[in-house]
Amino acid sequence: MRLQFFAALITLLSGVLADSHDYCACQQWSNGPVDHVATAKVAARACFGYVWGPSEHLADSQTTWNAHSPGPRFEGRYLQNMIKRWRIDGDDFYNRCREAGAGDSTCFGCSDLQMVLRPFLNPGAPHTTGVYPEPQGTDSRGRTFDDYVAEHPGNFDPNTFNRFDDNEMAVLEVVDILSGGMAYGRQIILCKAISTPVSNEGRSPMPVFSEKHQYVVAVAEDAALYDDPFWADNYLCRKAALLQRLHRRTKTGLGTANPDYYGTWILETSDNAEEFPGGKRYVGIILMEYLEGRTIEELCTREPAPKEEVGDLIAPSVPISIIAADGTEHVLDVTHTEVRNHIAKQIMHGVVDMLHVGIHRHAYAADVMVVFRRGGEILDKPQAVLINFLVGTVRSTLDNSDDPYQQLTRPLHPFDRFTHNDFEDFDGWYDTNWRAENRVRLDAWMLKQFGLLNEPLYLRRYSSWDEIKDRTKLCLWRLFRALKLIANKKARDFVVHSLPPVPQPDSQHTLVLRPRSRINFAMSQRQPVIGISQAMTPMRTVTIQPPDDATYLRSFVQKNFEEKAKQIVDQMLQDHPRLADATSEYADSSSDEDESDHEWHSEPSEISEMEEGD
Incomplete structure (x- = not known):
């Protein structure tokens, strides 16, 4: 039975991954809150990856932000490790699916699982990738970074981890798998917050789903799903550093061009592989706001272009209908030029606002969500939210952090940030009469918008x-x-x-x-x-x-x-x-x-x- 199920999962996995599409961490469904048939296939694929232990969640899925993902891993050490884990934990997984009503490998048997998370207040500093310094030092057992990072993220202290009280933990119910997969290390999981911590040090309060039907997105960087485990820590530290800095400078959440940040956490998971004495691994997880909308790239098509070039965007001619998290239907209408120009202004302001607090990043059509609902409320006007935080660099974490943009009294004027080439990925989104030789009109528009x-x-x-x-x-x-x-x-x-107003918390959050x-x-x-x-x-x-x-x-x-x-x-x-x-x-x-x-x-x-x- 186990071998038959194993073969069925491989067949299912190969078919689903062949048709997979890149989704951002906060992607809304096109056919409602949950497509149980599609989700069942994703869940079955997820189950092949590994089991998170008797009280945790088993997670895996499609793909996300794949420009920074090492790529497919069906061969060598990775596949051997997956087969080894299957042999050890296969009975546990099969029993759990059967208890959940699973008749075959396509059942949706993983949706009712929960994750119990403990705070990870001090993730390590960003490292490697040619921009940040290399990690240094050993852990308490004398192991090098490359050795211990497969078991837990850098800067993780097991002693501190075990001292948190129940009221300091977060309990999340898994709703769906948004993106990831066996071939990709990053797992994006849609969750409902069941229980939230009493304090919110260094993060925004996490919304409880029962209050305003707000989901939470969990971004899990599991070293077991990477050929080189250090990539999991690399991605976790880079994203955490960026989001923490934005949060400290009140640049996340409603009204801003960045998703709300609910903190970095640790999930303890069972793993009986021989390289993990004691059968425990620790997975770093970032919790973020769930954004309801579409990316600009998804909303548009593109004009034909020569090979290795990207054609201009073609804006949609009809509104699209989206089911919100509260079950209501909403129409997202970006067919009017002024609506799209308003989004363009928000993008520009968001980029220079980040630049002023020491975060350098670019913006592309695939990295901008147009959202219609935030904070549990339908917005008066669509808002732009930047995603894909691996394309940003936190200057203060670099050895040479003398950043002139942070020394400015105010954010840099968008006219001086966005030259003729810096915004061309959005050509066709804003007024189509501002392209090519008419680019001067975009320059004049920026002076009128921003002064x-x-x-x-x-x-x-x-x-x-x-x-x-x-x-x-x-x-x-x-x-x-x-x-x-x-x-x-x-x-x-x-x-x-007008830019969206930004609410600010008082001392009681x-x-x-x-x-x-x-x-x-x-x-x-x-x-x-x-x-x-x-x-x-x-x-x-x-x-x-x-x-x-x-x-x-x-x-x-x-x-x-x-x-x-x-x-x-x-x-x-x-x-x-x-x-x-x-x-x-x-x-x-x-x-x-x-x-x-x-x-x-x-x-x-x-x-x-x-x-x-x-």
């Missing part, structure tokens, strides 16, 4: 590149063309959007509500209309924060905006006469910062003098 680079201090929300370094010819040329377009009244059709001004838009409006509504009011906890986004919008006057742009254009022509007839070819000829001559540089003093005049 001119010399806004008065009481309105300024972003810092300019001039605070870091002199501008190159190409940067000056871009700025001049965008300002000239605004001064010529050719940016009047750009609707100014509860959200404070009070009335505040809020920006509302109708599709036909060209200027914002101010209304009063109940909204989450930001209560910032970091030292330096820009004024609220609504302050800029309340002060925005189209005529004044155009007049200020014209003043800057006139000033730039006085200082740099060659800008009047400069071309892209000329600007590109000396765009390197080492070759740019001083005549083309914009002096910070000039900006300050113009600012005083405002």
